[in-house]
Amino acid sequence: MAKIIDLSVPTEDSPSEPLPVKVSHEAHQQGVEIMKMFFGCSEKDLPQGLGWANDSVTLISHAGTHVDAPWHYFPTSEGKRAKTIDEIPLEWFYHDGVMLDMRHKPRGSGVTVGELKTALKKISYKIKPWDIVMIQTGADKLWGKPEYFDAGCGMMRESTLWLIDQGVRVMGIDAWGWDRPFWAIKEDFAKTGDGSVIWGAHFVGKDKEYCHIEKLANLDKLPKPFGFKVACFPVKLTGGSAGWCRVVAILED
Structure with missing residues (x-):
């Protein structure tokens, strides 16, 4: 099997970025409401009452690698x-x-x-x-x-x-x-x-x-x-x- 080496920096809000990266992580609990809207379901219809996780990101195209x-x-x-x-x-x-x-x-x-x-x-x-x-x-x-x-x-x-x-x-x-x-x-x-x-x-x-x-x-x-x-x-x-x-x-x- 081939060996793969990562040659990239993380895409993150870092002091190294003069124009900051902004990342907002939405937890599984927050995903419930939008899944209810899309599928017409209720919280009890979802596994353990949890929905999907999601992320909102604001960054320039020259951020990160x-x-x-x-x-x-x-x-x-x-x-x-x-x-x-x-x-x-x-x-x-x-x-x-x-x-x-x-x-x-x-x-x-x-x-x-x-x-x-x-x-x-x-x-x-x-x-x-x-x-x-x-x-x-x-x-x-x-x-x-x-x-x-x-x-x-x-x-x-x-x-x-x-x-x-x-x-x-x-x-x-x-x-x-x-x-x-x-x-x-x-x-x-x-x-x-x-x-x-x-x-x-x-x-x-x-x-x-x-x-x-x-x-x-x-x-x-x-x-x-x-x-x-x-x-x-x-x-x-x-x-x-x-x-x-x-x-x-x-x-x-």
Whole structure:
């Protein structure tokens, strides 16, 4: 039987989410009234007088582990209307995975092309078209704390373009965002006044069609950096700029 490793953070009301998730759990006792309405029954007709449980959830599409669609980055991609999350081919979201360890990099720094190549050389791996590449920063260990939002390194425009040029269409990171943390970008912009430092990796999607996963977790639980499948099918949110996702690694015996 295949081993499955969960690579997702919980979808929950967490100090790590700047825009909070609101979840209201309705107990079995509360479900009685709506079941009486639907079925014309009474409480005594239900097992031990209990109905169904339910949940009401309010959240943005970028809460929890999720896949960003090209539409999130810009209205157009490669000169055409950018695809929303429900328009991305499902074939993109199940492929061989590879994990690149960037935990040594300082908080707020950017991952360069050279560092990607060095990480690949270290594990003796050559990226193939359609590989799902996951960047390990270690920021996921701060999930549940406010510090998570500012933690980890991030990707740059050039390194994102390089992955796409290798044939990668889906990539991901175990930090809050694919780019460097906002505080680091803000500092650079304050120093330089150069708008190209703002959200540079995301804005690659204007020129090259790709998706990335944000808020991955548990990459340290992978027994090896490649030799597994990644499944990361996003929820089919019509017109969505992103879709929530339960990302898993699948290791065959």
